[in-house]
Amino acid sequence: METIQQHEGHVQICFDCAAACEHCATACLQEDHVQMMRDCIRLCRDCADICKMCASLTARDSEFMKQFMVLCAEVCDACANECSKHDHDHCRACAEACRHCADDCRRMSASA
Known part of the structure; x- marks a missing residue:
């Protein structure tokens, strides 16, 4: 069973990732060739939203947090690959x- 500290650490990691994604999307919108950044912006926005939801579900110890962690990892991987x-x-x-x-x-998710 996970401890409160492990949950808090995961929540913070998710929020930090969401913040990095939001910053990246905003910065990409300022690039000279913004059209080339379209996929990056889209994935960053999706990833930020999913990371925030994952953090919320983890913080409340939701019965769905494990499934959401798996999805969050998949979206984070896609965003990392694009960036x-x-x-x-x-x-x-x-x-x-x-x-x-x-x-x-x-x-x-492996230990949840």
Whole structure:
């Protein structure tokens, strides 16, 4: 059984990832060739929303949090893969946050 501290750590990782995704999407909208960033922006927005929901479900110890962690890891992986295609600092930071969150979601879902 997970401890409250482990849940709190996971919640924070999810929120940190959501913040990185929101920052990346906003920064991508400022790029000169914004059309080339379309997939990055879309995935960042999806990932941010899913990470926030995963954090909320984890914080309330929802009976659905394990399934949502699996989905969150999948979306974080997709976002990290897309952001890794771009050389912008915000994309690299987002990809790193997404990988960290995906790894933590997999770890937490395996023990939930």
